Amino acid sequence: MFKKILAAAAVTVAVLLAAPTAANAVDYTQGSPCRFDAAVAKAGDTVHIVCTPGTWSPQEFIDWTGTGENGSSMKLVSFRTSASxxxxxxxxxxxxxxxxxxxxxxxxxxxxxxxxxxxxSNHTCPASITVLPADSSAVTVSDPGSGLADTGSTMAVWAVWAVWIGGGLLAAGLVTVSVVFWARKVRAS
Incomplete structure (x- = not known):
């Protein structure tokens, strides 16, 4: 019975140690080679679409099209149009x-x-941004350098620490129980 418990503990530890490695196996930050420098912006803000090197052929002309509510009043690099x-x-x-x-x-x-x-090149590169009304009080903007979207996690930091501390205490308890059983077995021999 004790061997089964140790085997289950070993498998659990292996899974916990392998999970971060598996999560890092895929580069989630790579997607479209063009992205906005912010995930969310306010109405009237100026934002940038950033395309990484190699997205387009050198010195290639790119036809950009932007759509959205009242899209005719958007400006692209000091250029204004009256189309939809x-x-x-x-x-x-x-x-x-x-x-x-x-x-x-x-x-x-x-x-x-x-x-x-x-x-x-005929390469197509989409990018989108969520725009909040100008009078909204809170705007969540992702870190432009990270390339990751701001997901707005609702989990408190203390809860994350509590889970990690609880897991550590559980692991320490399993090691203690294992040592106690091993010591009893050695004394009995």
Whole structure:
């Protein structure tokens, strides 16, 4: 019976130690090579679409299209249009990267989607951003350097620490029980 308990404890420890490795096996931050520098913005804000080097062919012209509520009042790099969506052509850098500056409408709300299409490579790259009304008091913006979306976790930090401390205490208790059983077995011999 004791061997079964030790085997179960060993498997549990192995799974707990392997979980972080498995989670890091896939690079979740890589997705579309073009992304907004913020996950959420306020109406009227200026945000940037950042395309990593190699996204486009060098010096390729990219046709950008932006859609969203009141999309005609969006500005792309000082360019304004009166259509229901905005269209803009821009040339990529020598390394295939691109940076597109977008000024959102003052009355923007909802999701705004942008799609870039390379004229020579035919590569399509979508990016989207959620826009909150300008009068909203709290805006959650992801770390622009991380490339990860801000998920807005509702779990308190103390709860995470409590789980880790509880797991550590459980592991320490299992080791203590194992040592006590082993010591009794040695004395009985």
């Amino acid at each position: 969506s905005v269209h803009f052509a821009k040339q990529s850098n020598a390394d295939g990267s691109d940076l597109l500056t977008v000024t959102l409408p003052a009355d923007a709300t909802g999701v705004y989607a942008f799609t870039g299409v390379g004229r020579t």
